[in-house]
Every structure is written in structure tokens, then in C-alpha cells.
Amino acid sequence: MSTALGRKVAAEAAGGAATQAHETPAMHLVTGGNEAALQLSVSAGQPPFAWGPALARLWHSAPLVFQYALFPLSVLLVWWYASGTELLPSNILPSPGAVFASFLDLLHGGDIAEHLFISLWRVAQGAALGLVLGLALGVALGASPAFESWIGPSFRILVQIPSIALIPLLMMVLGIDDSLKLFIMTKACVVPLALVTADGIRNIPPAYLEVARVMKLSRWTLYRRVVLPGAMPAIATGVRQGVAHVWVALVAVEVMASAEGIGYLMTWSRQIFQLDVVLVCVALIGLIGFSLDYGLRRAESRLLRWRGRE
Amino acid sequence: MSHPAAASALQRLWHSRRFRGLVPPALLLVLWWLATTHEWVSPLVLVPFGQLYDAALDPQVFHSLAEGIASTFARLLQGYGIGIGIGLALGVGMGLSKAFDRIMGPSFHAVRQVAILAWIPLLTAWFGTGDLCKIVFVAIAAAKPVVMGAFEGVRSTPAQLLEVGRVLGFSRLKMLRWVILPSSAPAIVTALQLSLIYSWFAAIGAEYVIGVMSGGIGSVVMGAQEHFRTDVVLLGVTLIAATGVAMNKGLRGLPDYLFRWRTRG
Structure with missing residues (x-):
């Protein structure tokens, strides 16, 4: 004990000496009349650095659009x-023009729309199932210490293994049909949602629960009026993450084992060297990922508007 | 042997978290054993324990799995090295300079939105199906979390510390070395560690997609899957998952250990 304390004191003394050693040249610089430089860096404000004065002027004069x-x-x-x-x-x-042309072409020809529609329908199914199961699991893990003690440890190990790693095994058990996709999408959604929901419920301030107990709220009212609103921000985040994971997981399965859908269209076009189609698909996959995230973020902030600003 | 003592020991066991945590996997194993001994499902789908044991001891299987792990790791490290180099440069740059953030930020966030495995068809066309393609893919996967972590870390440098640096007249390099990097180091190390695990599974995913020809543990597993060697698939997937979990567990304490000099609070 005493040696540990001694070591700590020694370390602090050494640290103090080190800072002092740094201070001396720096103080010298300041007193050496470097006020112009000081002024500049202070006025630059937000980002830690300003660029060199000349560059800075160039950047500030350039319209933001240019940057x-x-x-x-x-x-x-x-x-x-x-x-x-x-x-x-x-x-x-392929040239940018060719990619754009094939984008219009595919859109009109309906090929890409058809595959996209199949993928989106699958996402809807996977997300629906995943949201229901994830919420149920999350509530059970968060609200019941007994359930948490039986299932929690196994769940937390399983969480660390992305579904993608399990695909070959699942392909042998489930085949490469829709059940494989549904399983992987559901797992992808359940994991973040259940984790975040359980945390949200566990982190409800005990004072709220005490008030509810004092008011002798029924179990249903307790959940409806205290637990659900309290855990809502966490749940909303979980839903957003879950749906984003569903999309990523679906693309992965479709690239690996599928006969339709946008992931399949991409691998197939790659095999016949239509890279313009592949590029269009990559862009679309990114766009859909972005739209899902953006849409859910908007929904989240609308849903949580009552909380006001913190 | 008194009865109450035994009873209370049993009760303690029943309530111990460790015991309860082990129950679901144990039940699964029993179910598996019952299913294989009673042949409820085809042995092609669920292999008996004995066969799994034999496969694990088969030198040929062992050799191919070990070789696969080694070659996957070699590529993982190369891709990871490149990826975190680029990721750090981008993330720190975007954090330091608003202008650089405006130039690179939107493009980065656009690329980030693309589900990671969607890059593979494009990459195989550009870089072939050999090592290069997989290294590039791992580098992309590795860079993503590092950029975000480094950006957040640099941006959240406390304003007071920056002010102190300015008052002391630190040069830009000195500011980076003594103020910004120490302050953002925990965020960056956490990102590096996340990125390693992410890269591991990305490397495996790439090998699954590219398939049997490419070498690495993922392609060994895919090959076994095509030949209906469920035992080898099971061993391989378990090995892959266990490696990921072990990396996760092994590295979890690292930030706390590295940054124990930081005061709490």
C-alpha cells in the first residue's frame, strides 16, 4: 500500500517536472512577442488549427461550394x-456516361426495379420479424433479472459473432432459400435492438419506478406510462441500428447465395462483365442505406420531440 | 454430510450467474446429442460428436484449417495496416481542418453507406480474385471505423486544452503532439481495436464470396460446404467465430491499460 502510494507521488512529481520543463521554452516564446501568431490562432476559433495565413486566406475566399x-x-x-x-x-x-445510360436503361427496362423491389420486400419482412423479436428479447433482458441471468451470457457471446461468419453453416442447415435470408436478417436486427432496449430499460432512473410504486400503478400502467417512455430514446436508436443492419446483412446474403435481388443482380452482372450495372447497383445500395438511416433519424427526432432539448 | 449444508450449497449454485450462464449452451449440446443419436435430423446437417472429434484430429483437416488461418491472418494484417494508415490520415485530417472535412467528408460518408460486401464484385473485376483484391477489401473495411473514431477524437479535444496550447504559443506540430493526440488517443485506440475485429470478419466474408479458389480459412470452409463436409464446416466456423470473440475479449482491456495515466472523471 505504502509503496503504491510512494510510486504515485513519485510519478506525480516526475509529471510536474515534465510540465515545467515544457513550460519554460513556451513561456519564452510568448514573452518573445509572438502576439500576431497568437492572435491569428485564437481568432480561427473552432477547428484546432488554422491553415497557414496565405492558404487560409485562399480557403476563406473560396466559396464553400468549391470545397x-x-x-x-x-x-x-x-x-x-x-x-x-x-x-x-x-x-x-466503363465511362461515367455509360453508367448513367445504363442506370436510365435499367430503370426503364424494369430489370433493376424488379430486383430492387424483391430486395426491399425482403428487408421489410426481415425488419418486421427482427423488430418484434428484438423488442421482446430486449424487454425481457432489461426487465427481468432472472431472464437476464439465464440467457444474457449466451446472448452476449452470440452478439460478438456477425451473422456473415455463420453463413456456410446456416446454408447447410437452412438451404439457400428465403429462410436463410430471413434468419440472417432477423438476427442482424435483433442483436442491436435487444442490447440497446435492455440497456434503456435498465437505465430508467429508480426514482421514477419508486414514484410508480408509491402511486400503486398497475403493471400495465407502469409499462405504458413509465417504462416505455423512459426507454423510448434507446429503443428508437436500436430500431435505426437494427434496420440498417438488416440492409447490410441482406446485401451480404444476396451477394453470396441468391437467385434474385439487387445483390444477385450485381454478382451476375460482374460475371458477364457489365461493370456499368455493377456500379449502378453499388450506388443504389449506398443510396438505400443512406435513405433508411436518414428516414429513421427523422422519425426518431419526431417521435422524441416531446423530450425537448437537453 | 449434513442436509442443510448441501441444500444451501445447491441453492448458491442455482443462483450463481456463472452456473445460469452455462445452462443454455449445455442444454443445446444435450439437444444436439439427442438429435444425432436418435437421428432426428440428417447427419449431413447435424454431425454426431464422434465424427466431429475424428475430423478435429484428422491431420489433413487440421493442416488445411491451420494453413487457412495463417494465410487469412497474413492478408488481414496487410490490409489492416494499409486501412488504418489511410483511415488515420483521413480522420485526423478531417478532425483538424474544417476545409478538409468539407472536401473529403461527403465522399467518405457516401462511400460509408454502401454495405461492405457490395464492394466485392467491383473489386474482383478491378483487382482479380487473388490476394490483392482481398487486401484492398480489408483495407476499406478497416479504414471505416478508424476514420470515424479519429475524427470524433480530434474534434472532441477539450477547448480548454487547445486554449492552453495557444497561450503557450505551441507550434502546430507541438499542438498535435502534446495536446490533440494525447487527448484523442483513447478514442483512436478504441477505433483501431474495433476495426481489427471488423476487418477479421470482413476478410472472412470476402473469402466466402470469392470462394474456393482463393485460399484462407473462409475458402476452406466454403470448399467443405460444397463437398458436404459438415464436420469441417462446423469446425471452421467455430474457429472463425472463436477467433473473433477471443480478439474482442483479449483487446477489451487494452484502452484502460494504455490510458491508466489519465485521471478519472
Whole structure:
């Protein structure tokens, strides 16, 4: 005990000496009349650094739009140049125009819309099942210490294993039909939702529960009026994460084992070297992931508006 | 042997969390054993324990699994190294400079939205189905969490610390070295650790998709799956999952250990 204390004191003394050693040259700099530089860096405000004065002036005079557009435009330019001069063969790197054309083509021809619709329908099914099971599991884990003690440890091990790792095994048990996809999507949704919901319920301030007990609320009213609103922010976050995971998981399964859906369309187009279609699919997958996240975020903030700002 | 003592010991066991946690896996094992001995399901789907035991001891199986793990790890480390290098540069850069964030941020967030395995068809077309493709894929997977962690870490440097640095007239490099990096280090280390586990499963996913030809534990498992060697699939998947869980558990204490110099609060 005493040695530990001694060590701590020694460490603190050493730390103090170190800071002092740093202070001396720095103080010297300040007193050396570096006020202009000081002024500049203070006025720069938010980000930790200002750029060098000249660069800074350039950046501040450049309209924001230019900064936003710089990187995407340069990528587009390099892409356009590389495909235009056939730096890479066009079946490896289709031109931006070709990709856009095939996007319109696929949209009109209905092929991509059809596969997309199949995928989205699957997502809806997986999310519906996952949300119900995830909420039930989360509430049980959060509200019942007994249930938590029996099931919790196994669940927390299972959580660490992404469904993607289990696909070969599941393919042998479930085949490569819809049941495989449904299982993987459901697991992908249940895991974050149940974890977050259980935490949300466990973290309801005990004072609220005490008030409820004093008021002799019935079990149903307790859940309806105290537990549900208290855990709502956590649940909303869990739903958003769960649905995002469903989408990622579905794309993974479709790329690996499927005969329809956008993931399948992508692998199939890759096999016949229609990379323009592959690129369109990548963009669409990103767009849908973004829209799901954005839409649910909006819904979340609407749902939680009553909480006000904290 | 007094009765009450035994009873209370039993009661303590019944209420101990450790015992309760072990019950569901034990029940599953019993169910599995019953299912295989009574042949409720085809042995192609659920292998008997004996067969699994034999497979685990079969030198050929052992050799292919060990070789697979080794080659997956070799690629994992290369991809991870590249990925975290790029990720740190992007994340720290975006955190330090608003202008750089405006230039790279939207593109990064757009790319981030794409489900990770959706890159594979494109990458196999551009980089072939060999090592290079998988290294690039792992690098993409590894960079994602690192960019976000580094960005958050740098951005949440307490304003007071920055002010102290400014008052002391720190140069930009000094500010980075003595203020911003120490302050954001925990967030960055956590991100690096998350990223390693994420990369591990990404590497496996890539091997599953690319298939038998590519080498690595994932393709060994896929090959076994095509030949209906359920025992090998089961061993392989267990090995993959256990590696992930072990990495998770082994690295969990790392940030606390590394940053024990930080005061609590």
C-alpha cells in the first residue's frame, strides 16, 4: 500500500517536472512577442488549427461550394479521362456516361426495379420479424433479472459473432432459400435492438419506478406510462441500428447465395462483365442505406420531440 | 454430510450467474446429442460428436484449417495496416481542418453507406480474385471505423486544452503532439481495436464470396460446404467465430491499460 502510494507521488512529481520543463521554452516564446501568431490562432476559433495565413486566406475566399465539389469533381474528372483515353479497358472501367445510360436503361427496362423491389420486400419482412423479436428479447433482458441471468451470457457471446461468419453453416442447415435470408436478417436486427432496449430499460432512473410504486400503478400502467417512455430514446436508436443492419446483412446474403435481388443482380452482372450495372447497383445500395438511416433519424427526432432539448 | 449444508450449497449454485450462464449452451449440446443419436435430423446437417472429434484430429483437416488461418491472418494484417494508415490520415485530417472535412467528408460518408460486401464484385473485376483484391477489401473495411473514431477524437479535444496550447504559443506540430493526440488517443485506440475485429470478419466474408479458389480459412470452409463436409464446416466456423470473440475479449482491456495515466472523471 505504502509503496503504491510512494510510486504515485513519485510519478506525480516526475509529471510536474515534465510540465515545467515544457513550460519554460513556451513561456519564452510568448514573452518573445509572438502576439500576431497568437492572435491569428485564437481568432480561427473552432477547428484546432488554422491553415497557414496565405492558404487560409485562399480557403476563406473560396466559396464553400468549391470545397464541397473539389473531391467528387476531381474523381469524376479522373474517371472520365481514364475511360475516355482507354487507360483501362471499358469493360473494366466503363465511362461515367455509360453508367448513367445504363442506370436510365435499367430503370426503364424494369430489370433493376424488379430486383430492387424483391430486395426491399425482403428487408421489410426481415425488419418486421427482427423488430418484434428484438423488442421482446430486449424487454425481457432489461426487465427481468432472472431472464437476464439465464440467457444474457449466451446472448452476449452470440452478439460478438456477425451473422456473415455463420453463413456456410446456416446454408447447410437452412438451404439457400428465403429462410436463410430471413434468419440472417432477423438476427442482424435483433442483436442491436435487444442490447440497446435492455440497456434503456435498465437505465430508467429508480426514482421514477419508486414514484410508480408509491402511486400503486398497475403493471400495465407502469409499462405504458413509465417504462416505455423512459426507454423510448434507446429503443428508437436500436430500431435505426437494427434496420440498417438488416440492409447490410441482406446485401451480404444476396451477394453470396441468391437467385434474385439487387445483390444477385450485381454478382451476375460482374460475371458477364457489365461493370456499368455493377456500379449502378453499388450506388443504389449506398443510396438505400443512406435513405433508411436518414428516414429513421427523422422519425426518431419526431417521435422524441416531446423530450425537448437537453 | 449434513442436509442443510448441501441444500444451501445447491441453492448458491442455482443462483450463481456463472452456473445460469452455462445452462443454455449445455442444454443445446444435450439437444444436439439427442438429435444425432436418435437421428432426428440428417447427419449431413447435424454431425454426431464422434465424427466431429475424428475430423478435429484428422491431420489433413487440421493442416488445411491451420494453413487457412495463417494465410487469412497474413492478408488481414496487410490490409489492416494499409486501412488504418489511410483511415488515420483521413480522420485526423478531417478532425483538424474544417476545409478538409468539407472536401473529403461527403465522399467518405457516401462511400460509408454502401454495405461492405457490395464492394466485392467491383473489386474482383478491378483487382482479380487473388490476394490483392482481398487486401484492398480489408483495407476499406478497416479504414471505416478508424476514420470515424479519429475524427470524433480530434474534434472532441477539450477547448480548454487547445486554449492552453495557444497561450503557450505551441507550434502546430507541438499542438498535435502534446495536446490533440494525447487527448484523442483513447478514442483512436478504441477505433483501431474495433476495426481489427471488423476487418477479421470482413476478410472472412470476402473469402466466402470469392470462394474456393482463393485460399484462407473462409475458402476452406466454403470448399467443405460444397463437398458436404459438415464436420469441417462446423469446425471452421467455430474457429472463425472463436477467433473473433477471443480478439474482442483479449483487446477489451487494452484502452484502460494504455490510458491508466489519465485521471478519472
